[in-house]
Amino acid sequence: MKLALATGVLALALAGCTSKDDRVTFDGLYFKAKSNKIDDDLSRFTVEVDRVSQSLDAAREAGGYEGTRYCIANFGTSRIDWVVGPETPPQALQVVKDTLIFQGECNP
Numbered sequence: 001m002k003l004a005l006a007t008g009v010l011a012l013a014l015a016g017c018t019s020k021d022d023r024v025t026f027d028g029l030y031f032k033a034k035s036n037k038i039d040d041d042l043s044r045f046t047v048e049v050d051r052v053s054q055s056l057d058a059a060r061e062a063g064g065y066e067g068t069r070y071c072i073a074n075f076g077t078s079r080i081d082w083v084v085g086p087e088t089p090p091q092a093l094q095v096v097k098d099t100l101i102f103q104g105e106c107n108p
Contacts, residue, residue: 024065026058033066042074043106052100056093060086063102071106079107 023030031049038044047066052059064086068078083103084094094101 024062026061026065027055029054029058031059031062033062035066035070038103043108045070045104045106047102047104049100049102051098052095053098056090056100059100060093063100067102067104075106075108077106077108080104081107 031051031054033047033049035045035047038046045067047063047070049059049063049066067080067082067085071080072078081104082088083105084092085102085104088102
């Protein structure tokens with residue numbers, strides 16, 4: 001039992017590791033992006049993309065990619081209704097301390 005638990009913990013730890021060669025880049029740049037549900041509703045989420053100052057266009061692509069990953073993982077679909085997202089005009093984007101913030105809803 002302990003061996004199975006230890007093996008499971010190790011597998012989860014290794015699953016989170018990504019080598020530089022395995023990272024997805026946008027215009028040759030890597031962006032750390034994370035998605036989080038809003039409140040208790042899994043369908044509504046935010047995406048935060050760090051280091052947007054590297055390239056706004058590439059950061060927008062990275063945010064769209066992360067949103068798609070989130071919806072596929074939680075609902076099995078890539079359809080997203082963006083409140084603020086990759087197609088939002090630059091002047092309407094939310095950037096806080098070099099972090100681009102998107103908000104969307106998965107549309108199953």
